Amino acid sequence: MFKKILIANRGEIACRVIKTARKMGIKTVAVYSDADKNALHVRMADEAVHIGPPPASESYIVIDKILDAIKRTGAEAVHPGYGFLSENAKFAKALEDAGVAFIGPPAGAIEAMGDKITSKKLAAEAGVSTVPGYMGLIDSADEAVKIAGEIGYPVMIKASAGGGGKGMRIAWNDQEAREGFQSSKNEAKSSFGDDRIFIEKFVTQPRHIEIQVLGDKHGNCIYLNERECSIQRRNQKVIEEAPSPFLDEETRKAMGEQSVALAKAVDYCSAGTVEFIVDGDRNFYFLEMNTRLQVEHPVTELITGIDLVEQMIKVAWGEKLELEQKDVGINGWAIESRLYAEDPYRNFLPSIGRLTRYNPPKEVATNSMAVRNDTGVFEGGEISMFYDPMIAKLCSWAPTRLEAIEVMRDALDGFEVEGIGHNLPFCAAVMDHPRFVSGDISTAFIQEEYPEGFEGATLAPEALKRLAAAASAFNMIVEGRAAQISGAMRNHTRRVDPHWVVRLGGETFDTVVAEVAGGWDVTIDGETSRVETGWTPGKTLARAVVDGKPLTAKVSLGVGGARVRYRGADLKVQVLTPRQAELAAMMPVKMPPDTSKMLLCPMPGLIVSVDVEEGQEVQEGQVLAVVEAMKMENVLRAEKKAVVTKVNAKAGDSLAVDDVIMEFE
Incomplete structure (x- = not known):
């Protein structure tokens, strides 16, 4: 087995690979840019090599820098993770030429399947159901509009070398096809160094369901069931689960067998994923094959008990698969939520x-x-x-x-x-x-x-009531502590009133709280709930059991109340005496500042273009500016007809969130 592998990636996937390598007794080498010198994957690895400036185009996807790191550390193999060089056939070939194992499929399979145009042709030849579309390369926006019209709207404009939602746009008319072509082309060039574009029919009301395949270098290949990845935003997966709640055994088997047939057609080995679009009648169409480990691979591992990274390493070493198709089952259900550094509001x-x-x-x-x-x-x-x-x-x-x-x-x-x-x-x-x-x-x-x-x-009434009961108990704990402090200072104990008014989520609850053995009884509208909790003031997570059911909320105490996050709701919670509640109802509501005549930068980013001038009249929906952040272009449009009175930014400027890009009359 390999003694040392290099992970040509960063972040959580680099940490994930390191964990399995450590379990297998394999030393690891991390690579890092200037921005990642203190990153977790650098801390976890046995060795780390600096490879350049923060932009990936100057560090993580520069093949010569990775090869130099391999040479300097004596790594015998490279795991590419996902993204970056994971589906780069030139990288796989360069490793082969250098006598270094690539923990992934052969360069030929990457080249065939990594190119979405070629892969669709091969899929059709292998008997895999495919989506109607134009598989040739498209050179101009005019050609994109013409082809989209021939296929019939809606269409999906996609980067041939794309992945991870980059370089993808849905167009419902000629204008969106024209704009989407250019944005997809720009994103593809920035993310992959390859701006080739193709167009295919967009299946309405589709489900995105994918099949995990695993093959070795001895001709063996199996499928490890499916993952449902339909909860997406901007073509980027957010929630995944395994198995799919939609598939039946017959469809699962058909999709799995077609996926294996495609993998065998290109002599695929290692872990890979065949993605499908599935309509409401369980008709499925080949979308693409990702010749790498998927972001959402943990849900497959959880229902099969198979460590995919371990299997990839063993396959790269030359071992045969220990599993046959009959050995693969489905144990329970797994769900993945992707935590993104992005503001949903x-x-x-x-x-x-x-x-x-x-x-x-x-x-x-x-x-x-x-x-x-x-x-x-x-x-x-x-x-x-x-x-x-x-x-x-x-x-x-x-x-x-x-x-x-x-x-x-x-x-x-x-x-x-x-x-x-x-x-x-x-x-x-x-x-x-x-x-x-x-x-x-x-x-x-x-x-x-x-x-x-x-x-x-928006919380359901019952959830608000449970939260109000918990808040009343938490408040009694706060008041009880205050009473103890008061008694210590004045040699007497302050009485804690059991009557409170809880205001949250636009609702008001009159509560009566009584301390009982092991918790609190909170009465609301004649119904009493038992609240058990070990929470103490200062803890930012408040855990309780309300009527036998667990409740966990994030609590931030402040002046005039607390901010509570629970089940996706972000609430201001006030627990008041009846007199305080009476007075609070008379307080005026502070209004936010008026920014309706300004275009604010919605996120920290780089201004790619400003598409209007001072004095220009703009129409609703017209493009005003384009901002790039985290490798994605964001088009900012006019919300209504207006006249531009001032432009405060230009292409190339780096702006912070809420910086004013332009102002209107």
Whole structure:
């Protein structure tokens, strides 16, 4: 077996590979840019080599720098992770020429499957069902519009060398096809150094379901069931699960067998994923093959018990698969929530900065439940603008889907992140959404359910009532401590009034609280709930059991009340005496400043272009500027007809969030 491997990647996937290598007794080498010199993967590896400036184009995807790091450390093999050089055939060939093992498929398979145009042709030849589209390269926006019209809208404009949602746009008309072509081309060139574009039919109400395959160098290949990846935003997966709540055994088998046939057609070995679009009648169409480890591989590992990284390393060493298709089963249900450094309240725009608090839930694995968190960050670390905004993958497992959802709910509620915008509230809201719980989802889920963006979850009346009961008990603990301090100072004990008014989520609850053995009895509207908790003031996570059911909320105490995050809702909570509540109802509400006549930069980023001038009249929907952040272009449009009175930024400027780009009359 290899004695030392180099991980040509960063972040959580580099840490993930290091964990398995360590388990196998293999030494590891990390590579890092200037931005990552203090990163977690650098700390975890046995050795680390600096490879250049922060931009990936000057460090992580420069083949010569990786080869130099290999030479300097004597690494015998390279695991590419995902992204960067993971699907670069030239890199795989360069390693082969250097006598270094590539922990992935052969260069020929990467070249055939990594190019989406070629892969679709090969898939069709292998008998795999494919989506209608134009598989030739497209050179201009005019040609893109013409082809899109021939295929029929809606269409998907895609980068041939793309992946991870980069270089992809859906167009519903000629204007969107023209704009989408240029944006896809720009993103593809920036992310992959390859701006080739193709177009295919966009299947409406689709599910994104993928098959995990695993092959060795001896002609053996199996499939490890499927993953449902339909909860997506901007073609980027957010929630994944295994197995799919939609597939039946017959469809699963057909998809798996076609995936294996395609893998064998290109002599595939190592782990890989064949992605499909599945319609409401369970018709499935080949989308692409990712010749690498997928981001969402943990859910497959959780339901099969197979360590995919370990299998990849063994295959690269030349070992035969120890498993046959009959050995692969489905044990329970697993769900993954991707934690992104992005602000869901600002249309999921990227957020950067320092993690002033990062406290994930404790990892645990029992026969009845499991929590796993794959991460590459730590408290005090910096979230950089140069790389993908994903900072962790929180996974849950349980015997059934509903149980796995419940485990995920509690884990999300107990995940603390401060210092940056993040999508934890959104992930929590999805877990409670009736459509997700029922399994009635598609890739349009976010667009359909949050058409105006995410504004926080709305808790059901019963959830608000449980939270009010818990808040009353927490308040009694705070008041009790204050009474003890008062008594110590004045040689008497202050009486704690049992009557309180709880204001949260736009609702008001009159409560009466009584301390009992092991907890508190809280009476609301004539009904009494038992609250048990060991919470003490100062703890930012408040855990309680309300009527036998666990409740976990993040609490920040402040002047005039507390801020509580629970099940995707971000609430201001006040626990007042009846007289305080009476007076509070008379207080005026502070209004936010008027920014309706300004275009604000929605995230820290680089101005790619400013498309209007001072004095110009703009129409609703017209492009005003383009901002690039974390390798994604964000087009800013006019919300209504207006006249530009002042332009404060130009192409090439780096702006902070809420900087004023331009002003209107």
